[in-house]
Amino acid sequence: MKLPVWSLVAPVLGWLALGGTMLGWGGGYLLVVVAGLVACVFAGVFHAEVVAHRVGEPFGTLVLAIAITVIEVALIVTLMRAGGPEASAIARDTVFAAVMIILNGIVGVCLLVGGMRYREQEFHLQGTSAALTTLTAIAVLTMILPNYTETTPGPYYSATQLAFVAVVTLLLYAVFVVVQTVRHRDFFLPANAQEQHAAPPGNRATAVSGVLMVVALAAVVLSAKALAPTVEKALGAMGAPPASVGVIIALVVMMPEGFAAVRAARANRLQTSLNLALGSAVASIGLSIPAVATLSLVYGWTLTLGLDPKSTALLMLSLFISALSLSTGRTTVMQGAVHLVLFAVYLMVSIVP
Secondary structure, eight states: OOOOHHHHHHHHHHHHHHHHHHTTOOGGGHHHHHHHHHHHHHHHHHHHHHHHHHHOTTHHHHHHHHHHHHHHHHHHHHHHHHHGGGGTTHHHHHHHHHHHIIIIIIHHHHHHHHHHHHSOEEOOHHHHHHHHHHHHHHHHHHHTGGGGOSSSOSSOOOHHHHHHHHHHHHHHHHHHHHIIIIITGGGGSOSSTTOOOOOOOOHHHHHHHHHHHHHHHHHHHHHHHHHHHHHHHHHHHHTOOTTHHHHHHHHHHHHHHHHHHHHHHHTTOHHHHHHHHHHHHHHHHHTHHHHHHHHHHHHTOOOOOOOOHHHHHHHHHHHHHHHHHTSSSEEOHHHHHHHHHHHHHHHHHHHOO
């Protein structure tokens, strides 16, 4: 397998753009840094896909999910450190936005595109059910239950509660990974004979992609740190809701993952699409929240986790609709249309609360 030139050049250009900020360049030059950050996100996920292709399903989607989560956690922590106490809700807003983008936006487009092209598509119900069950449990534990605890008033956990929830969330994710990759791996494999991949890359291409993936992700972390103050000032000047920061982070992080899932759906590989989408949603909470919670406990940061009533209603509706639309092992354009309508509603109430 020959790696495309852009995937080799993008991480280098990202680091070159980052070098300008180290020299004190600002102003309009930050647009170059933004371009470098986006390029590195795409390059990092592309190289993660190459590594994933080499190790095969369902291990491949696990590699992608972890790569995406590393980027997400890096952006969250960077903005939390830069924003101080006022940034205590960035982790919650980002994870919530990621779940809504995945469950309604990415899954909706995949089901709609696949349904329009193939009328019906099949997937393994057992694997999808396991992912949705895990996602529902950790979503409620991390974003809804904090509103109802009594030790610490408000949408917060006490230190003891936060540590406990971080551990059980990570434990649930670990069990899901074992089920996905070892104990019930066949639940996550292609559901029909048409879901075949091209020949896997060789050892050399895989090794190069592994190195470039790390290089690209490091550039993303440092670029986010350089851009954090400017992003917050710009959103404040526009009068955007505070949750907009989380939506922006989630959109940047999930964009390449979304493209990969849609490509799989267009190729009649819906099982791969759902593995990518739902696996990323589970990882987004199951890894991001424990990581951010640990840092919050170590550094004494305040971590706002509980959602407001409007967001709670949207989350529960999205989980409920997902459980219904993915309950038969077959999908059509109808399910895709419903998910996309929910995604449009989420975007509308995020911009016009």
